[in-house]
Amino acid sequence: MTHALTKGHGTANDFVLLLDATGEHEITPEDVALLCDRRRGIGGDGLIRVxxxxxxxIPEALEALAAGAEWFMDYRNGDGSIAEMCGNGVRVFAxxxxxxxxADIVPGASLPVGTRGGVKHVTRVxxxxxxxxxxxxxxxGRWxxxxxxxxxxDSLVSTAGIDVAxxxxxxxxxxxxxxxxLAGAAELAAADLTRTPEVDPVPGSGTNVEYIVIEADHDGDPATGRLAMRVHExxxxxxxxxxxxxxxxxxxARFWAGHGGPTLWTVVLPGGTVEVEIGETGVALSGPxxxxxxxxLAPGMLSTAP
Incomplete structure (x- = not known):
């Protein structure tokens, strides 16, 4: 065994975690793609270097250290490209x-975690x-x-399986x-996400595309909402x-709901359920x-060794 690897997931958004506490590993994009390959490797939507x-x-890691984050989540997409953040990944990381x-996560206190998208504070709930x-x-944090x-x-999205942009x-x-x-569950199911959606105008660094259906919320509380979602990352x-x-x-969804729209949303995904709280200055995500x-890992599987 040349690398300490762990498989984890948050609502079936799955990751390969590599423990590299003192920064000894140099993982190439090809290594990441191999480890995340579901037939030739371990399989995962991305890799997290701990x-x-x-x-x-990493420059952002020094900023995180100055802000009190001992640990940094170095996240890579499944194709080996670098990503700024991953909400499910942060929970799995913590x-x-x-x-x-x-690290110790004391009840009622938070753990600061460094990411390329800034320091995120994690609490057990x-x-x-x-x-x-x-x-x-x-x-x-902020959005x-x-x-x-x-x-x-502000844009148009063309999707296989859906008739018009x-x-x-x-x-x-x-x-x-x-x-x-989207209009309803049938249209959400019809979207063919095996093909990359076309976004106009095209974002400079690419984009994740979320398809949502706002569902009826029967609890009678105008502050809560519920939606179903699929995503192409x-x-x-x-x-x-x-x-x-x-x-x-x-x-x-809250923007479309208008003034006084829900601030606490239950989001139902194919892999499970999460909660999103919208505050005055930021947003919080809770989930498993x-x-x-x-x-x-067998020796020689990766291009570099510790």
């Missing part, structure tokens, strides 16, 4: 640190679905609508998102869940994190 901020060798004794899974709440919105949209809203969560509202394809995408979806098991 590294101390002081040893990461759960990994907690389970491995690398009860399972909102009433189950026994480990749940974490992530303060996702913005990066483009001017006219008539409820649909209007959408761009949301910057530290990584780029484009949210499309840049560099990956369709995934079972996307944490930053769930936040972007809730923010777009699971470690599946450790992997003893």
């Amino acid at each position: 590294v101390r901020s002081a040893d990461a060798g 759960h990994y640190l907690f389970e491995r004794g690398l 009860p399972d909102a679905t009433g189950g026994n899974e480990a749940w974490y709440r992530v303060d996702m 913005e609508f990066p483009r001017s919105i006219a008539d409820g949209a 649909r209007p959408a809203i761009s949301v910057d969560m530290g990584n780029p998102h484009t949210v499309v509202a 840049r560099g990956v394809g369709e995934t079972q869940s996307c944490g930053t995408g769930a936040c972007a979806a809730a923010l777009a 994190a699971v470690l599946v098991g450790d992997i003893a």
Whole structure:
């Protein structure tokens, strides 16, 4: 065994975690793509290098260290490209640190985690679905609508399986998102996300595309809402869940709902359920994190060794 690897997931958004506490590993895009390959490797939507901020060798990690984050989440998409953030990945990252004794998450306190999208603060919370899974709440920080919105949209998205291009809203969560509202469950199911959606105008660094259906919420509370979602992630394809995408979806849904729209959203994804809280200055994501098991990788599988 030359590398300490672990498989984990958050609402079936799955990751390969590589422990590299002191920054000894040099993982190439080809290595990441191989490890995330579901036939030739371990399989995952992305790879997370678990590294101390002081040893990461990444400019954003030094900023995270100055802000009090001992650990940095070096996240790569399944194709090996670098991504700024991953909401499900942050929860799995924090759960990994907690389970491995690398960090303590005291009840009522938060753990700062460094990412390329800034420092995220993670708190352990009860399972909102009433189950026994480990749940974490992530303060996702500030967000913005990066483009001017006219008539409820700033772009058009063409999707295989859907007859015409649909209007959408761009949301910057530290990584780029484009949210499309569909008419109902049948249309959501019809979207063919094996093919990359066409977004006009094309974002400079690509985008994740979320398709949502706002569902009836029968609890009688105008502050709560519910939506179903599917997502096509840049560099990956369709995934079972996307944490930053769930936040972007809730923010777009609230925008479309107008003044006084819900601020607490239940987001139902193919891989499970998460909750999104919209505050005055930021947004928070809560959901489960699971470690599946450790992997003893055969020597010579990767291009570099520690």
